[in-house]
Amino acid sequence: MGFVVEISFLFLQKKFMQDFLFYVKLGWEHIISWDALDHQLFILVLVAVYFYKDWQKILILITAFTVGHSVTLALSVLDVFRLPSDLVETLIPITILLTAVDNILFRKNQKKLMRINYALALVFGLIHGMGFANLARMTMASEQNIALPLLGFNIGLELGQIAVVLIIMGVLYLLSTFLKFNQKYWIIGVSIVAILLSLQMILERI
Numbered sequence: 001m002g003f004v005v006e007i008s009f010l011f012l013q014k015k016f017m018q019d020f021l022f023y024v025k026l027g028w029e030h031i032i033s034w035d036a037l038d039h040q041l042f043i044l045v046l047v048a049v050y051f052y053k054d055w056q057k058i059l060i061l062i063t064a065f066t067v068g069h070s071v072t073l074a075l076s077v078l079d080v081f082r083l084p085s086d087l088v089e090t091l092i093p094i095t096i097l098l099t100a101v102d103n104i105l106f107r108k109n110q111k112k113l114m115r116i117n118y119a120l121a122l123v124f125g126l127i128h129g130m131g132f133a134n135l136a137r138m139t140m141a142s143e144q145n146i147a148l149p150l151l152g153f154n155i156g157l158e159l160g161q162i163a164v165v166l167i168i169m170g171v172l173y174l175l176s177t178f179l180k181f182n183q184k185y186w187i188i189g190v191s192i193v194a195i196l197l198s199l200q201m202i203l204e205r206i
Contacts, residue, residue: 023139023149027156030135032163038092038201039128041194043164045099046121048190049113051176051183052169057114061121062161068125069132070154076133077140077150086205088130093201095124100194107187132157 031039046065050058075081099120106113132153140149175181 020148020152023152024156024159026135026139027132027153027158028160029156030132030153031157031160036160037197038096039131040164041197042092042096042099042124042128043161044168044190045096045103045194046117047165047168048187049103049107049110049117052173058165058169061114061118062165064118064121065125065128065161066158068122069129069157072126072129073132073136073154074129074150076130077137077146082133083130085134088127088134090202090205091127092131093198093205095120095127096194096198097202099124100191100198103187103191107184 030036043065046061047058050061072081099117102116102120103113106116136150136153140146140153172183172186175186176183
């Protein structure tokens with residue numbers, strides 16, 4: 001009898017890990033895929049004002065974004081609060097546009113810009129969380145208990161988000177080290193590209 005219980009426990013444990021890793025992978029792919037360009041672009045304009053040596057400040061920024069989108073991701077998936085998906089998909093590029101404009105307007109006051117971006121990461125993270133929830137809600141519809149899928153999906157998102165930040169910081173490091181690229185041109189250049197792309201997204205989604 002004990003052997004049967006042990007086998008059953010191992011089977012359930014294996015099933016638990018398989019389901020968990022499935023949702024981690026799903027969250028990872030959602031932020032890394034080309035379809036997530038809007039989320040990637042938002043992360044880019046958020047961290048554009050930081051240098052690779054500012055990893056502690058970047059960590060605070062990413063944590064603020066995580067808190068924001070985790071709240072509305074959970075609320076939306078649990079159907080506690082939900083906005084029409086068309087509205088959310090339009091609001092996301094608007095968050096990119098406003099953050100990019102903010103980067104340009106306050107580029108000469110780095111400390112103030114960083115403080116503002118902390119707030120933007122938290123507030124706009126709420127909107128991005130509803131965007132993440134569109135996919136998560138459809139995938140988790142058949143689950144009786146969505147606590148595990150929600151946790152796995154969110155961890156996958158965070159791992160993908162960290163990967164995006166590392167890539168951005170790597171590019172900045174190469175530009176500044178080998179090409180002696182001035183960071184102020186990086187901020188302006190990234191922000192202008194983000195403004196143009198976000199405007200295109202807004203027009204396509206209206």
